[in-house]
Amino acid sequence: MKIIKKTYSGIFRDGGAGSFSKRRYRERRNKLMKKEKSLMAITGVPYGPGGKTVWSYAHSPTYQEPTIMYLTGINQSNVILLLDPESKISKEILFVGRKDRIMEFWEGVRFGVGDKASLKEVQLITGINDVRDIGEFKDVLKDRFSKNKNKSLGTFWYEGIKRGKKVSITTDHNYDFKKKLAGWLRDWKAPKDALKNIMSNHLELRLPLDQYDLKNAKKAQEITGEGFKAMLKNFHKFKNECQVQGFLEGKMLMNSPYGLSYPSIVASGANATILHYMKNDDPICKNEMMLIDFGVRWMTMHADITRTFPVSGVFNPMQKILYEIVLKGQRQVEKKARSGVTIEELNDLCWNSINDGLAKKFSALGGKYKLRYKERPHGVSHLMGEQEHDGDPFRNYASKPMKDGWMISNEPGLYGEFKIRLDGKMYDETIGIRIEDNLVMTKKGCLNLSNIIPKSVGAIEKLMADS
Ligand SMILES: [Mn+2]
Numbered sequence: 001m002k003i004i005k006k007t008y009s010g011i012f013r014d015g016g017a018g019s020f021s022k023r024r025y026r027e028r029r030n031k032l033m034k035k036e037k038s039l040m041a042i043t044g045v046p047y048g049p050g051g052k053t054v055w056s057y058a059h060s061p062t063y064q065e066p067t068i069m070y071l072t073g074i075n076q077s078n079v080i081l082l083l084d085p086e087s088k089i090s091k092e093i094l095f096v097g098r099k100d101r102i103m104e105f106w107e108g109v110r111f112g113v114g115d116k117a118s119l120k121e122v123q124l125i126t127g128i129n130d131v132r133d134i135g136e137f138k139d140v141l142k143d144r145f146s147k148n149k150n151k152s153l154g155t156f157w158y159e160g161i162k163r164g165k166k167v168s169i170t171t172d173h174n175y176d177f178k179k180k181l182a183g184w185l186r187d188w189k190a191p192k193d194a195l196k197n198i199m200s201n202h203l204e205l206r207l208p209l210d211q212y213d214l215k216n217a218k219k220a221q222e223i224t225g226e227g228f229k230a231m232l233k234n235f236h237k238f239k240n241e242c243q244v245q246g247f248l249e250g251k252m253l254m255n256s257p258y259g260l261s262y263p264s265i266v267a268s269g270a271n272a273t274i275l276h277y278m279k280n281d282d283p284i285c286k287n288e289m290m291l292i293d294f295g296v297r298w299m300t301m302h303a304d305i306t307r308t309f310p311v312s313g314v315f316n317p318m319q320k321i322l323y324e325i326v327l328k329g330q331r332q333v334e335k336k337a338r339s340g341v342t343i344e345e346l347n348d349l350c351w352n353s354i355n356d357g358l359a360k361k362f363s364a365l366g367g368k369y370k371l372r373y374k375e376r377p378h379g380v381s382h383l384m385g386e387q388e389h390d391g392d393p394f395r396n397y398a399s400k401p402m403k404d405g406w407m408i409s410n411e412p413g414l415y416g417e418f419k420i421r422l423d424g425k426m427y428d429e430t431i432g433i434r435i436e437d438n439l440v441m442t443k444k445g446c447l448n449l450s451n452i453i454p455k456s457v458g459a460i461e462k463l464m465a466d467s
Helices: 018-036 066-072 101-107 116-126 134-147 173-187 199-206 211-233 241-254 269-273 317-336 343-365 457-465
Strands: 040-043 080-083 092-096 130-133 153-155 159-162 165-168 195-197 265-268 289-294 305-310 368-371 407-410 413-422 425-434 437-441 446-448
Touching (some): 018 066, 269 289, 305 317, 305 425, 317 343, 317 407, 317 457, 343 413
Parallel strands (some): 092 130
Antiparallel strands (some): 040 080, 265 289, 289 305, 368 413, 407 437, 437 446
């Protein structure tokens, strides 16, 4: 007899909390209910990989809407969470599809209404006892809304301020769901302002990492770092960018079933001046530098790392000067980053340091350069967490004091054409250098999760010398 190995474990992300997962998710939902105080409905992704998307874009093992992932740990499409803090009988209802054996023949096991064993697993991990058929959602919502004291309904969508104007992300499932709710509320003759956005309260709770998140974030760094070191040690074998990508991603994926944080950028020479270079198919040449931006997930946490190194294994004198200018900017950001400081302050510090370094360490030696941007190529930091780029997508958070437990990237860069004569030799290269670590804020300073991933000139040259 054959043993079927997989049950529902592939569906849930217990966040590494194991037997505490139920308590963890319940606490998160309770905190949200305490802040919002009123009825809420939040949707997961409407379909999984392969549904409605083209095949070539289909696969990622973790695909849930992060809001639902954070509140329930469920990695399955077509779920809705209803939170009703006023209710005496049932404050939390999870709506799911019916158990569908035919679909499971194609896509593997799912939990669903009509299957007691799977619902027991849902209750065990999420702590939500009331699980119902998603077909009943509208009727239940109507009933709950009619009893709601504030005549309000909260839901999640991305909204922010861009160039002084209020804007929303209107292209995702969250906004589709919001529009659907708004239509129902109109039909039910609800007050015009009944629909509320829970984004800011939700993100305020979600952004600080808890102890399990932190453990998982560290694990993601370890696997990412091991992949990088193994790749550098084998670097002499690679003839083009895609071989580097294949080896690096293979090593990372061998050690994590949760997928990559994002498709890697593997850019040699001038390609590294394209910030989101994705082609990854050019041959690599001996005198160039190579920039790689890569990382893996562990559970729901992401690593987002960039390293730049010389293809030859040894930095030439110009590469070394430029690299150390960027590294200095990065070290200054790390020294300053802590709770209470804003990302805008880190930006000022970082880009001033790099522009200053270019003047004092490069131009002063007779170097000439042409940058591919004015003053700043990009932000030095973005928020991280349930998503590789977390927080509001308009980055309104950059002007707000950071809080304990926030995870951010620290990624100064330098992109352009550089020319200098050193020790009688002329150097002339188009170079992109970025060095990226991930930091967690505390009151006393920051924790650099990426300090296990080599980045000094000496450490990189040593690793490549062993290759
Ligand atoms: Mn980044």
